């Protein structure tokens with residue numbers, strides 16, 4: 167398989183490293199523990215600390231190393247074409263609330279950046295959904311009508327500042343973009359200065375409840391005692407009655423970064439064509455960069471990831487003449503049946519454990535509004551978005567679990583392992599059980615039980631990122647089976663197939 171040009175790493179992670187924080191090294195006691203160091207967890211910890219709560223923020227791996235570290239980082243309430251569908255599902259008032267919640271999130275981020283003078287490339291600009299072929303103009307027009315009903319500033323436009331042919335476009339005015347890792351490292355500094363405790367490489371493993379007292383177990387030998395815990399772990403680290411597993415679906419999208427000879431035109435863009443393409447500009451010192459992505463698919467489906475990156479590369483070449491790919495990466499997200507995230511009590515009536523999840527690929531502004539909502543719920547302040555994001559709201563329909571497996575025939579194991587290049591994997595069935603073979607960079611061969619250690623779905627090989635991806639709830643394991651993301655807490659089991 168041809169090697170892709172550039173680093174298999176997010177542009178944001180390549181261009182900002184931030185301060186390193188320690189691992190939990192003693193038992194601690196705080197008012198609230200926030201689990202997960204992405205935008206949801208960091209902003210929640212910030213708002214709570216700002217209100218005088220003592221907080222601990224626990225991150226299993228590296229801060230801003232999850233989906234937030236690989237997002238496109240558009241701060242936009244234009245979530246592709248969502249408002250027309252939302253009006254159909256719940257009426258104009260509900261769609262308007264969703265818009266206002268995201269606008270609130272955008273303004274909260276802007277205020278925070280201004281208040282703390284965080285240098286993170288925040289730029290206000292318009293947001294566009296466009297169609298190159300014109301086949302989807304009707305969809306854009308329906309969405310424009312929804313904008314009018316809701317009172318969103320924008321609508322159909324002929325003046326799209328792009329050099330290539332666009333048949334129709336819908337603009338939403340005054341949206342923005344940032345460098346997410348720079349922004350959140352700035353917020354982490356503020357949490358630190360307010361006395362918040364921040365830990366990396368400290369995985370939450372479970373909660374013991376003793377009356378009002380919660381004791382959180384971690385993968386260190388130390389615990390965190392607290393009154394409330396917020397699970398901001400992309401997929402919730404607890405899943406009572408499998409509600410979250412049964413109603414959310416994981417998706418994966420792919421992004422690339424290209425060096426560009428000039429500043430990229432203003433605006434953040436996504437197409438409504440098939441295949442969809444998303445793009446925005448970015449800077450690395452004097453270097454101009456274009457972030458281009460798309461190819462969203464159910465996590466762990468069978469198609470080659472390398473082919474997906476190739477398709478994006480081709481688009482960047484054809485439409486922008488860009489060929490210098492400096493990075494490529496994949497990220498994961500969870501979708502909900504009504505396109506609204508779940509932000510609130512993990513279960514009805516629980517005022518100690520909260521979740522923030524299911525952002526449907528548009529969590530940057532929603533997480534900011536959600537972080538304020540969680541801080542309000544914990545400190546007993548009313549919040550007008552409580553019902554909008556309430557995980558216990560009634561849902562239109564439930565997703566059906568898909569735990570389908572590929573049916574590889576068993577072949578000679580030794581031959582299969584020998585044929586593998588370093589960094590490649592293969593899979594087969596033995597007595598009906600799916601087994602993965604991975605050859606690491608030192609040519610060691612690892613045999614893995616491909617049942618995800620979360621709830622047992624079959625993981626599948628992602629050749630572009632060299633990971634095992636679970637299609638059920640989005641756990642991601644490296645080639646050797648170690649957990650990289652998702653609800654799984656344990657690595658894939660090693661097996662001896664001989």
Ligand SMILES: Cc1cc2nc3c(=O)[nH]c(=O)nc-3n(C[C@H](O)[C@H](O)[C@H](O)COP(=O)(O)OP(=O)(O)OC[C@H]3O[C@@H](n4cnc5c(N)ncnc54)[C@H](O)[C@@H]3O)c2cc1C
Pocket residue numbers: 201202203204205206207224225226227228229230231232233234235236237238239240241242368369370371398399400403418419420421459496497498499522523525526527528529530531532533651652653655
């Ligand atoms: C390719 C892509 C592009 C996107 N582009 C945009 C965009 O332009 N605009 C937009 O609004 N949204 C966008 N989104 C969505 C947005 O990026 C996400 O909704 C958002 O980043 C989610 O943030 P989070 O903090 O909830 O999750 P994450 O950033 O994933 O953070 C969760 C953290 O929890 C940690 N964790 C997990 N389990 C544990 C545990 N047991 N103990 C301790 N820590 C744990 C993880 O390591 C991780 O760091 C995009 C999504 C994708 C996939």
Ligand code: FES
Pocket residue numbers: 618619620621622623636637638639640641652653654
């Ligand atoms: S992530 Fe839930 S079964 Fe794999």
